[in-house]
Amino acid sequence: MPPFDLPEGDPFGPHNLPYGVFSPAGSDQRTVGIRLGDHVLDAGAAAEALGSPYVSLLAHPTLNPLLAAGHTAWSDVRRALTAWVTVPSHQETITPYFHPLSSVTLHLPFEVADYVDFYASENHARNVGRIFRPDAPDSLTPNWKHLPIGYHGRSGTIVVSGTEVVRPSGQRKSPADPAPVFGPSVRLDIEAEVGFVVGTPSTMGEPVALADFREHVFGLCLLNDWSARDIQAWEYVPLGPFLGKSFATSVSAWITPLDALEDSRVAPPERTHNLLPYLDDSTEEPGGYDLRITVAINGHTVSEPPFSTMYWTAAQQLAQMTANGASLRTGDLYGSGTVSGPTERERGSLLELTWNGRDPLELPDGKRTFLEDGDVVTLSAWAPGADGTRVGLGEVTGRIVARD
Template identity: 55%
Template sequence: MTRIDIPTDSGFGLDNLPYGVYSRAGGERRCATRVGDHVVDLALALDPSLPQAQEWFATGSLNVFMAAGPQQWSAVRSLLREKVTGDLPDDAVFDVADVAMHLPFEVADYVDFYASEHHASNLGRLFRPDNPDPLMPNWKHLPVGYHGRSSTIIPSGVDVMRPCGQRKGPDDPEPVFGPSVRLDIEAELGFVVGVGNDMGRPIGTQEADEHLFGAVIFNDWSARDIQAWEYVPLGPNLGKSFASSISCWVVPMEALRAARVPTPTQDPRPLPYLRMDTPWGLDIDLEVEWNGQVVTRPPYREMYWSPAQMLAHTTVNGAATRTGDLFASGTISGPEKDQRGAFIELTWGGKEPVTVAGERRTFLLDGDTITIRATAVGPHGRRIDFGDVTTTILPCSCS
């Protein structure tokens, strides 16, 4: 039997207990949690105490467990806290370095929002400098979003090939086709739906806890030159759909209770379906590392719209959601320059380069590696760790 020694300063302590999918060399994919510097196989750790352990966790996806609902999520979390502080079967515990991590759930559908007032205002000033109001007229009345492509959501560690597409620069007489030359990141959080809703039955803002399973770090890769040429009038398409990266550990929403904080004041008052007694955000700090150097630290607590409001807006027209649906927050940016969560903001459209490893840089080059990390406020003054999303840019394959 094995007993795990959990360092007191670990972001993967008993207050966290995230969920993921791992494999060992040549082995099958199975569900796990992380405790300190160890990965714990859930089926082996919880069987026979949990009758559904094999059904829910001896599988390469969290979807079956996520569909079980919030009462079961809480019950498993309580049982897991008890189990990992005692003796565990030797074959259920592995060093983090000895396993490979995978996409933790099957992504059913995907929506990306635009919930940061600072980000939206910065882009408004960049693209509409003569407009006295940088926000579009609808922005403070509803969570603006677009429908993305779930099939190209990938886990940390999977590299991204530079996308090709059609673009037209300000000095180009005609559109051209080729690799994107303004490849960017967007540091975000993603929220995972565990239990969906039936078509025609919207989810209210007070019902989010019955549906939201957990959160991940999300990098919404963006080809700004492709996006700029295509997005009028219907919005992002090929400039976004080539890849989005998520962290391999899903932090349960229950673990983020202590991180809840009020959103910034919402004025004007939202329409009734978006109202909450106290709209809640999350006190989560992110940092973006570019080729080993931290270049920005976006704060999620600055986000204008609550995850509960984003989910309510997604379903208010009668749309159904499913287990494994994912919606992202949009770029997380704060009021300061070193809190901007996209390089188009950080370098002000490429006009104000930042220094990375001694070089003046604006957008991503082939071979660049981006790592996004996040930690949340936890109980008792401890931090809760999301892990990271690390990706390297590969050359395009287009001709």
């Protein structure tokens, strides 16, 4: 039966309603779906059955038409969906359009335009600095407290949760090697992140202000920015990440709308440097989100990074992305950068968790410094909601496979 009466505390109740794209069992046809408990509602078919004007936004094989419709439409559609799954008079009409989650195939929920990834956790940045620049007077680079640092990635290798990740090959050279060699990465890593999905585009030449963040960003999802540390270390000077990052980035099949996360908004950490006006959020609404992330390898929890500790907010990242007049496109995706907290148990990468391989993790199936073929990495998360509820985020999982 469809989940109109969910168990108390279900993190995917009517207070959540994340969006995805799915194919019903036995069909290749893709359509927008809304998750409710352990079921998926065919949103386009339900809209048509109810005579809703939102058929034009929901009866599609991708979320992009809804993303492009803008904030007012997002709020209106969400109110309608909430009514459809909570008002008893709608239940008989929409019941035929529910599918068990276990029976459907989930797809990448939107067509990705551009992809940018940031470096917004002070804890992560300091750990990386201590690992690679142990003799430097400050573990942070001089610009870190003045702007959100990021790089442009490869949108064509954004993949949905559950997609296998082929171990990448590339050049690598350790300090002791006389010359570089080419072959599969031997230091394959994860980065536990949060991705933000842009809906409303902007005009080229016109920066997006902090206050306009919610007019452009539709929602968020978990993101794993897989990283080949050995390839990255040899190639990144002087232009930054390239092949060590571009082979795969995994995202959740479910996009949680920002409107579902109102009760999880928190103030970011205290600023230690004065910010230039376009990044100064001291008079803005709280820009952080209290997301509780769990990282598991082969079902064993290895870390629980808290997103509330991120120094730079998603609004500041958006402002930085467009500060030079670069335009936004519907379907742009940007990642927060690795989420790491202040304790060892809260680090969001194996680079930090093993301190660059010095301190292996003890897992039930053996020690790990970096990922081995066959390892399955899963990111999951929840956020506090109203009245003690939890808002679940769709998980991200991926299994490492050897290149043939």
